[in-house]
Amino acid sequence: MTTTTDTTADAPDAPDKTDAAPSPILLLTGVVCEVERLSPSFVRIWLGGEGFEQVGPEGTTLDQRIKIVIPNDGHPVPSSVIEADDWYAAWLALPEIERGHLRTYTARFVTGEGVDRRLVVDFVLHGSGGQGRGGSGGPCGPAATWAAGARLGDTLGVLAPRRGHEDGFGGIEFAPGDAHRLLFCADETALPAVASILESLPVDAEGVAVIEVPAAADFLDVVIPPGVAVHWIARGERPRGQTSIETLRTHCGLGAARDRAAHSVADTVGAEPGDDVWETPVFSSSGETLDCPERRAEPVGADDTYAWVAGDSATVKTIRRMLVGELGMPRRQVAFMGYWKDEDATR
Template identity: 35%
Template sequence: MSSDIVSGQYRFFDARVLRSRRLGPTMVRITLGGEQLRAFTSGGRDQSFSLFLPHPGQHAPVLPDRTGEGWFAAWRAVDESERAVMRSYTIRAQRREPDELDVDFALHGDLGPASRWAAGAGPGDRVVLLGPVIEDNRSVGFRPPDDTDWVLLAADETALPAVGGILEWLPPHTRARVFVEVPNAADIQDLDAPAEAEITWLVRESAAPGVDGPLLAAIRAAELPAGTPYAWIAGESGAVRALRRHLVGERGFDRRLVGFSGYWRLGTSEEQLLAEKLAAATG
């Protein structure tokens, strides 16, 4: 996002935790607020942003420079035990007057830095966001063409906030087939969706996540509508790749009409994934 800051599409925002609410055994909703969020402009759907969090014992995230392209290099130069924890998240909802953002966190069993912060977050805790100031920004991935006949959404719990945002954005009479895998039955949420959307909840329970979870099997067995589809898949990287192969190779979906994103990878920690992304960004 360095060049986008220079071009004026993104900027940094200081914010504070207003409140926290558990949505289920593995999901917590953090509501952020602050005067600077008046300029934050979400494009809705699966709008992502970068969230910077403090380490335990810090009163605020350590971001030494927020100016232009230099911020990333300055952040990288700080010891990783001190510099702000950086993660990508989805805006679940945005409200005005007062300016508030809801961000849903999946609480993984290993409780990495971001999950640990979310589990203990309380009013007044300080964070920094790097997000859009224009609605039509490149951090919105869900973009079905105008001639789409129906939409397929497939996700695990980590992408559930994006699924909720997408369903609320869809026009009222959009045909949609939605498959969401969650760890426990208590993680199932009430989602606002078009009348013609069919939502299938898949409870993992003792099954392993990823390719061995119920999501891939359910879609392979599903009878899908006719017509031109647009698919959006997000969640564990291995399952996302397998689903994309199935849709393109076995179902005949146009690969250009299958949006996909690996939010996490089985057997890999948040820190390992971040290290890979940083290496790719500077390689």
């Protein structure tokens, strides 16, 4: 298995460190303290160990992203040999076999104090380890393979925010501002994030959440405000993202998807992001400058909705075209995040 490039490694998470302040980035060796099989496609892993008493964020985790490093067999977790500051360059400088595999995950929640402090991560067992790609067989990357076989005492590298210094670490994209309605669309990899966000909302929050997972047995328990309508979708054998897109089109009052060749939305969607789609009100993987005075002066959309969309890149790009191109949602009210690339995607 080769080491893949991490698409969010150069996202704006760089530390803003003064001499006096500790680095906002914690680089730790995480020890598996508990393994909980949540459903056919999800395993929850509780990580702790030396230094975890410092792990943030404090309070709600929202969509807080973290990095993990899965070590190669027979090689130590590289967190013991690199410094937190300038960690990416230092990690890249290691011989490939010692680097292990860098991946991005979500802090589902952080709990406990002192030696009992735990960072909890929900891993999707895609490929042969779970229900992804229509059942058994198919590729299964280093992270999902590690999670599927995780035992108490196993270790991996963890990059997480230092509590009290979360702003310097970054990695939370959910920023609805004053929007009154919320629209979420998530696949299984984004369910940990959207679940944390939904559980943090005030009781009078309003909106809709479309959550697509491999099977009905993966509909996890999430505490959701009564004003947020949730559409759980079991993908089964249907193409990835198809039912989510149809559900959103119906919810938004759009007709059946138009022929893309006949559908020119270039004026409204701006530069099309590449395969690694990542577009928030302040950052676009297309290279476009979004956080500028003109953008900030744009009027708030007619229905005052903020959209948070994450999942496989192809589905996220389709939903971006739909919400921004067809529906005309202002780009400062949307966050579109390709969490991973489906190498079988044909859209």
